[in-house]
Amino acid sequence: MKFTEFLPYLIVMAGVTYLIRAIPLVMVKKKIENQFINSFLYYIPYTVLAAMTFPAIFYATGSKLSAGAGCLTAIILAFYKKSLIVVASGACLAVLAVELVLG
Numbered sequence: 001m002k003f004t005e006f007l008p009y010l011i012v013m014a015g016v017t018y019l020i021r022a023i024p025l026v027m028v029k030k031k032i033e034n035q036f037i038n039s040f041l042y043y044i045p046y047t048v049l050a051a052m053t054f055p056a057i058f059y060a061t062g063s064k065l066s067a068g069a070g071c072l073t074a075i076i077l078a079f080y081k082k083s084l085i086v087v088a089s090g091a092c093l094a095v096l097a098v099e100l101v102l103g
Contacts, residue, residue, distance in 0.1 A: 066098035 032038055054071075061067040073094035077087040 061095050062099055063102060066095045066102065069098045070095035 032041070057071050058064060058067045061070065070091040074087050074091035077090045082090070
């Protein structure tokens with residue numbers, strides 16, 4: 001794709017990204033005191049992260065079995081409150097082990 005064709009797309013994306021962040025800042029001037037809205041806004045980043053991460057987990061490996069093993073290992077380690085590096089390393093090692101067994 002030529003730069004002259006790409007530039008309008010880039011400008012539109014920059015504008016949309018800016019507006020998504022600027023509009024709530026401009027529109028909401030006072031503190032939100034509704035408990036339901038506050039709790040909803042509190043959990044939005046976690047749900048978006050999960051919605052982006054889980055599909056990527058199952059398509060990042062050679063097989064669904066190894067992806068499931070890595071995901072299950074990560075969930076178990078996170079449940080026991082291990083650090084992020086331990087959870088990520090454990091999941092990678094589980095995927096590696098299953099991939100080596102499967103050949």
